[in-house]
Amino acid sequence: MGLRTPEQYRDGLRDGRRIFYRGDTVDDVVAHPELRPAVDHSALCYSIAADRPDLAVRTDDEIGDYSAFYHLPTSPEDMRERGALIEEVSRRGAGTIVLKEVGSDALFALLRAGQGEGLEAARAFSRRCLEGDLALAVAQTDVKGHRALGPSQQADPDLYLRVVDSDADSITVRGAKTHTSFSANADELIVLPTRAMGGDDGDYAVSFAVPIDTPGLNLYVSPYAAGERDAFSFPLSSKHKLLESLTVFDDVRVPRERVFLDRRPELAGPLALAFVDYHRFTAINYKLPLLDIIVGSAHLVAEANGISRAGHVRDKIARLIAWAETVRGLAELSALRAREGAQGVWLPDPLAVNMAKYTFAHGFHEASATLVDLSGGLLATGPGSEDWGNPQIRAVLEKYYAAAVPAEQRLRILNFIGDLTIRDYGGYQSVLATHAEGALEAEKMQIARSYDPAAATDYVRRLAGI
Numbered sequence: 423m424g425l426r427t428p429e430q431y432r433d434g435l436r437d438g439r440r441i442f443y444r445g446d447t448v449d450d451v452v453a454h455p456e457l458r459p460a461v462d463h464s465a466l467c468y469s470i471a472a473d474r475p476d477l478a479v480r481t482d483d484e485i486g487d488y489s490a491f492y493h494l495p496t497s498p499e500d501m502r503e504r505g506a507l508i509e510e511v512s513r514r515g516a517g518t519i520v521l522k523e524v525g526s527d528a529l530f531a532l533l534r535a536g537q538g539e540g541l542e543a544a545r546a547f548s549r550r551c552l553e554g555d556l557a558l559a560v561a562q563t564d565v566k567g568h569r570a571l572g573p574s575q576q577a578d579p580d581l582y583l584r585v586v587d588s589d590a591d592s593i594t595v596r597g598a599k600t601h602t603s604f605s606a607n608a609d610e611l612i613v614l615p616t617r618a619m620g621g622d623d624g625d626y627a628v629s630f631a632v633p634i635d636t637p638g639l640n641l642y643v644s645p646y647a648a649g650e651r652d653a654f655s656f657p658l659s660s661k662h663k664l665l666e667s668l669t670v671f672d673d674v675r676v677p678r679e680r681v682f683l684d685r686r687p688e689l690a691g692p693l694a695l696a697f698v699d700y701h702r703f704t705a706i707n708y709k710l711p712l713l714d715i716i717v718g719s720a721h722l723v724a725e726a727n728g729i730s731r732a733g734h735v736r737d738k739i740a741r742l743i744a745w746a747e748t749v750r751g752l753a754e755l756s757a758l759r760a761r762e763g764a765q766g767v768w769l770p771d772p773l774a775v776n777m778a779k780y781t782f783a784h785g786f787h788e789a790s791a792t793l794v795d796l797s798g799g800l801l802a803t804g805p806g807s808e809d810w811g812n813p814q815i816r817a818v819l820e821k822y823y824a825a826a827v828p829a830e831q832r833l834r835i836l837n838f839i840g841d842l843t844i845r846d847y848g849g850y851q852s853v854l855a856t857h858a859e860g861a862l863e864a865e866k867m868q869i870a871r872s873y874d875p876a877a878a879t880d881y882v883r884r885l886a887g888i
């Protein structure tokens with residue numbers, strides 16, 4: 423089939439998928455006024471192939487042209503190029519993940535950590551995605567119930583997705599995943615285990631892929647950033663958003679050729695972690711434009727308020743730059759230190775990846791607070807687009823909200839910062855920074871796991887005469 427256009431991508435979403443949104447069903451996700459911005463945002467992963475083929479297109483003798491997102495990394499240079507592609511598409515998407523990053527992360531994990539028939543199925547599926555230029559969502563996070571209890575210990579057995587039946591041709595699964603980005607606007611859903619599993623958790627160790635319109639698959643999409651929003655008050659979230667769902671599997675039948683892991687608990691942990699290696703690399707690269715947005719906004723609002731030369735402002739902006747460039751440096755390091763994993767599939771350096779993600783997430787809230795600090799109270803009390811659109815009121819606003827720059831320039835940067843930090847999209851970004859691609863503690867755990875202390879302890883032993 424070859425590379426698809428944005429329109430072909432949109433047309434592919436018009437099928438029998440079952441989406442629930444704000445208490446109602448959705449007939450056409452492409453046409454829905456509140457969901458369409460998310461489809462348009464994700465379509466950037468298709469339009470970039472025509473605009474930047476040097477970054478976004480690869481060629482294979484057999485397949486012809488295919489999306490570079492699906493190019494299996496086999497060297498540090500491949501990893502660096504993947505990082506550059508993720509950064510560029512995110513720059514077009516105003517600093518948020520766009521679409522194909524997450525599905526390709528899952529494919530790489532399946533190709534590296536898979537075994538036996540599951541690996542064969544993953545290879546065939548991966549090829550189909552590449553040839554059809556498919557859009558994939560990934561459902562890894564289970565609803566998880568009581569956090570201190572494992573899958574088989576929960577009061578309700580469906581709080582982690584599980585196999586409830588099987589025959590020679592298929593397995594049947596029941597349960598729910600949550601926070602699933604892109605599920606409503608992808609072609610296929612890849613399911614991965616969310617954690618390591620013990621011997622009693624066998625039924626829960628499952629991985630597969632299904633088309634979104636598969637019978638029994640129901641998507642309950644979150645209503646954040648709902649309602650109409652204009653470009654004056656919401657310069658970011660009127661154009662860019664993602665759709666996350668509670669993804670319910672009501673006895674979904676999955677043909678064997680689409681099953682990558684069938685009740686082998688010993689493989690669940692390695693597969694979950696393999697995905698995390700790639701997905702955090704995606705995270706730190708798609709965050710790079712967001713870091714630029716934060717530093718750029720700080721400069722512009724300081725200029726608008728006439729405080730650029732103040733000592734405390736220079737100090738705050740210098741700290742933002744140090745944070746942003748530390749994350750960038752670690753992102754580059756993780757590609758530079760890429761290494762070969764199982765089945766010849768390369769992975770980014772887990773230590774540098776997790777340090778970058780942790781540094782980003784840990785620093786995000788302070789950075790957001792700095793923007794609020796430099797902006798002043800108008801972030802909360804400023805005028806809306808209706809007032810700005812009324813010539814008589816606008817004249818008053820222009821007179822009284824002018825500062826070191828004209829009022830319009832000042833209000834536009836303030837609305838931009840408000841959308842990013844304190845309104846509903848800002849709240850979403852705050853949770854995204856903390857939890858998406860793994861919570862802070864998960865990153866710390868991986869940092870500790872990825873660091874071999876032997877050289878450091880040997881050195882101290884020698885110095886201390888131990």
Ligand SMILES: Cc1cc2nc3c(=O)[nH]c(=O)nc-3n(C[C@H](O)[C@H](O)[C@H](O)COP(=O)(O)OP(=O)(O)OC[C@H]3O[C@@H](n4cnc5c(N)ncnc54)[C@H](O)[C@@H]3O)c2cc1C
Pocket residue numbers: 524560561562563565566569570599600601602603604666853854857858859860861862863864
């Ligand atoms: C915007 C957004 C998009 C996302 N997109 C996707 C997606 O596309 N696909 C996907 O699969 N997932 C996705 N996620 C899920 C994301 O990976 C999870 O939110 C993250 O792993 C945290 O899981 P949780 O939300 O269940 O929080 P929890 O795991 O409940 O975490 C809450 C707190 O409890 C702590 N905690 C949890 N368990 C334990 C324990 N056993 N012992 C001690 N402390 C514990 C955590 O460290 C944290 O402090 C997305 C999340 C967000 C916010």
